[in-house]
Amino acid sequence: MAVIVDLEAARGKGPQPSLDALQALVADDIAKVNAVILTRMESPVALIPQLAGHIIAAGGKRLRPMMLLGAARMCGYRGPRHIGLAASVEFIHTATLLHDDVVDDSDLRRGKATANTLWGNQPSVLVGDFLFSRAFQLMVADGSLDVLAILSNASAVIAEGEVMQLTTANDTETSEAQYLDVIRCKTAVLFAAAARIGAVVANRPKVEEQALESYGLNLGIAFQLLDDVLDYTAVQATLGKSVGDDFREGKITLPIILAFRRGNDEEKTFWRRTLEDLDQTEGDLAHAMRLMNQHGVLADTMERARHYSALARDALDIFPASPEKTALLEVIGFNMSRGH
Amino acid sequence: MAVIVDLEAARGKGPQPSLDALQALVADDIAKVNAVILTRMESPVALIPQLAGHIIAAGGKRLRPMMLLGAARMCGYRGPRHIGLAASVEFIHTATLLHDDVVDDSDLRRGKATANTLWGNQPSVLVGDFLFSRAFQLMVADGSLDVLAILSNASAVIAEGEVMQLTTANDTETSEAQYLDVIRCKTAVLFAAAARIGAVVANRPKVEEQALESYGLNLGIAFQLLDDVLDYTAVQATLGKSVGDDFREGKITLPIILAFRRGNDEEKTFWRRTLEDLDQTEGDLAHAMRLMNQHGVLADTMERARHYSALARDALDIFPASPEKTALLEVIGFNMSRGH
Numbered sequence: 001m002a003v004i005v006d007l008e009a010a011r012g013k014g015p016q017p018s019l020d021a022l023q024a025l026v027a028d029d030i031a032k033v034n035a036v037i038l039t040r041m042e043s044p045v046a047l048i049p050q051l052a053g054h055i056i057a058a059g060g061k062r063l064r065p066m067m068l069l070g071a072a073r074m075c076g077y078r079g080p081r082h083i084g085l086a087a088s089v090e091f092i093h094t095a096t097l098l099h100d101d102v103v104d105d106s107d108l109r110r111g112k113a114t115a116n117t118l119w120g121n122q123p124s125v126l127v128g129d130f131l132f133s134r135a136f137q138l139m140v141a142d143g144s145l146d147v148l149a150i151l152s153n154a155s156a157v158i159a160e161g162e163v164m165q166l167t168t169a170n171d172t173e174t175s176e177a178q179y180l181d182v183i184r185c186k187t188a189v190l191f192a193a194a195a196r197i198g199a200v201v202a203n204r205p206k207v208e209e210q211a212l213e214s215y216g217l218n219l220g221i222a223f224q225l226l227d228d229v230l231d232y233t234a235v236q237a238t239l240g241k242s243v244g245d246d247f248r249e250g251k252i253t254l255p256i257i258l259a260f261r262r263g264n265d266e267e268k269t270f271w272r273r274t275l276e277d278l279d280q281t282e283g284d285l286a287h288a289m290r291l292m293n294q295h296g297v298l299a300d301t302m303e304r305a306r307h308y309s310a311l312a313r314d315a316l317d318i319f320p321a322s323p324e325k326t327a328l329l330e331v332i333g334f335n336m337s338r339g340h
Numbered sequence: 341m342a343v344i345v346d347l348e349a350a351r352g353k354g355p356q357p358s359l360d361a362l363q364a365l366v367a368d369d370i371a372k373v374n375a376v377i378l379t380r381m382e383s384p385v386a387l388i389p390q391l392a393g394h395i396i397a398a399g400g401k402r403l404r405p406m407m408l409l410g411a412a413r414m415c416g417y418r419g420p421r422h423i424g425l426a427a428s429v430e431f432i433h434t435a436t437l438l439h440d441d442v443v444d445d446s447d448l449r450r451g452k453a454t455a456n457t458l459w460g461n462q463p464s465v466l467v468g469d470f471l472f473s474r475a476f477q478l479m480v481a482d483g484s485l486d487v488l489a490i491l492s493n494a495s496a497v498i499a500e501g502e503v504m505q506l507t508t509a510n511d512t513e514t515s516e517a518q519y520l521d522v523i524r525c526k527t528a529v530l531f532a533a534a535a536r537i538g539a540v541v542a543n544r545p546k547v548e549e550q551a552l553e554s555y556g557l558n559l560g561i562a563f564q565l566l567d568d569v570l571d572y573t574a575v576q577a578t579l580g581k582s583v584g585d586d587f588r589e590g591k592i593t594l595p596i597i598l599a600f601r602r603g604n605d606e607e608k609t610f611w612r613r614t615l616e617d618l619d620q621t622e623g624d625l626a627h628a629m630r631l632m633n634q635h636g637v638l639a640d641t642m643e644r645a646r647h648y649s650a651l652a653r654d655a656l657d658i659f660p661a662s663p664e665k666t667a668l669l670e671v672i673g674f675n676m677s678r679g680h
Contacts, residue, residue, distance in 0.1 A: 043500055043503075044500070045500045045503045045504050045507070046507075047503055047506070047507055048500065048503055095469075096469075099465050099466065099469060102461075102462075102465060103461075103462040103465055103466065121442070121443075121461070122442075122443040122506055123503055123506055125439050125442060125443055125465055126439065126443065126499050126502045126503045126506065127499070127503065128469075129435075129436075129439060129468075129472070129495070129498075129499040129502070130496055130499035130500060130503065132469070132472065132495075133492055133493075133495035133496035133498075133499055134496055136476055136488070136492035136495070137489075137492045137493060137496060139488075139492075140485060140488045140489045140492050143485055145480060145483055145485070148476070148479075148480045148488065149477075149480045152473055152476035152477045152479075152480050153473075153477060155469070155472075155473035155476070156470055156473035156474055156477060158469075158473075159388075159466050159467070159469040159470035159473055160383055160384070160385045160388065160470060162466045162469070163383075163385045163387055163388055163463055163466045163467065163470065164385050166387070166462055166463055166466065167385070167386075167387055
């Protein structure tokens with residue numbers, strides 16, 4: 001059980017890194033962001049705040065807003081602009097989640113029934129559109145064309161990543177490069193935008209914008225890779241979904257890509273049957289996990305995540321020491337320790 | 341057959357109003373708008389231009405872009421900004437069409453198979469998101485926060501209108517006021533935004549912005565009312581869809597609202613069975629049309645449309661005579677004469 005040993009080793013190194021430091025630093029700001037979110041998801045059309053409230057108010061760590069707020073503080077910003085922009089980023093994130101769940105036909109999100117399960121696909125699509133529009137209204141109220149450019153570009157790239165993922169879905173021949181392209185677009189770009197905006201509101205030089213963008217981008221990639229690993233290892237309570245969900249849906253993630261490439265002909269036939277044809281029987285998930293263990297693919301996916309974590313860490317080198325910098329660096333460690 | 345006579349009467353008054361004058365005035369501009377649309381729907385993800393091209397390049401009258409271009413010219417604008425903004429408006433329109441067809445589960449659009457029929461709901465949702473993002477990128481490139489405010493507000497209201505429509509769907513008790521609210525939001529607001537932006541790019545005073553907004557809003561309401569009438573009268577070739585589509589889907593449009601309110605108990609039972617329970621048998625559409633004729637509801641819907649047309653016409657009064665003004669006024673007449 002190479003994977004388990006490896007994760008245990010990572011765990012041994014002192015206290016678990018957590019989001020506590022960042023949460024404490026931005027606690028007041030996050031309360032304001034939540035207030036803006038609640039105000040701005042209002043609509044005379046009652047179904048909109050109902051459905052939006054289900055996904056927004058109910059949960060999530062507010063990781064992207066916290067990164068934006070933390071980055072703004074680290075850059076010395078002391079004004080009010082980061083509040084609305086953090087809410088805007090969360091609205092974009094929530095809109096993509098609503099549309100994702102429709103596209104993936106998902107039943108559970110953060111351990112709760114998805115909006116599309118409760119209200120159907122139709123309002124999920126439309127309330128996603130509404131939140132997306134609200135995000136842009138918040139940016140317009142802020143008035144920075146730089147921020148508008150960053151987030152409209154990010155939104156286009158996210159949509160491209162989602163379509164890309166659709167076209168590689170259930171394709172065991174997907175390359176690691178293609179896969180990284182997908183997660184960079186669909187996940188990491190919004191982390192990058194959130195962190196970068198911290199420098200933009202603080203009017204910091206381009207080099208700091210780029211450093212924060214690189215931090216967010218690489219952390220975002222590592223974040224998605226951890227999600228992929230956790231799908232095969234986490235307990236349901238921690239992750240809010242069942243182990244093996246990705247397998248059952250035939251989702252091609254990095255562990256699968258590595259296992260397929262390293263497998264012999266018989267194994268490739270197994271992966272094609274289960275993931276391309278979605279022809280699965282009892283025992284297939286267990287067999288899949290045996291093969292993944294044999295080829296050490298979860299450990300290697302963790303290794304890739306460690307690589308991107310290192311890039312994220314180094315990107316912040318140009319900033320002087322500060323409580324905010326320490327807190328942002330700890331997010332990297334928190335991500336790597338998730339679910340353990 | 342009161343309806344037919346009424347429409348015939350409208351037809352008798354001289355030559356049919358058309359889009360020809362407006363099309364001729366903005367022909368060069370529209371060619372440029374189409375070029376921007378083609379360039380900006382590009383993506384390294386091949387499915388995006390494929391699917392977007394199917395709905396964008398294939399058809400539509402480009403009515404909203406033409407209104408923006410015509411309004412800008414009428415306001416004396418001679419720069420290049422209206423081109424990108426007209427493309428932006430068309431992208432927002434196309435994104436809403438893609439999502440609409442998913443929400444309505446439509447098979448045909450402008451007489452062709454819908455994108456969701458050809459490629460499935462998933463890419464239709466995501467390519468809609470992509471085009472929506474592209475719309476905002478075009479606005480950001482233009483750089484006007486006023487335009488960004490107008491179109492982000494319009495987008496939020498459109499989404500609200502669509503959700504509102506969802507909650508009144510198949511509800512025969514929907515009031516005329518509720519229905520007008522829906523079509524104002526989901527259809528007319530984008531017409532209003534398109535026309536208003538013509539004054540914004542030309543830096544005209546607020547009163548002209550408001551006049552063009554009122555023109556667009558009232559024309560947009562009349563436009564949707566005509567669509568509703570045409571669904572029960574037009575030949576398939578003209579409209580690109582079958583007569584009675586709205587009836588078969590149980591869509592509650594103004595003709596239905598009027599027929600239900602004016603009907604006796606037996607008729608109300610008929611409308612509830614066919615439109616709420618969607619329990620329809622052969623002969624039901626014919627019976628529905630007999631009832632609609634009896635109560636004169638198509639003629640009265642036309643009458644309502646004439647009212648909004650008059651408001652649209654009067655809104656342009658503050659502008660001096662010009663070929664552009666004449667052309668914009670003719671759009672109102674063109675709308676009223678559609679399908680005949």
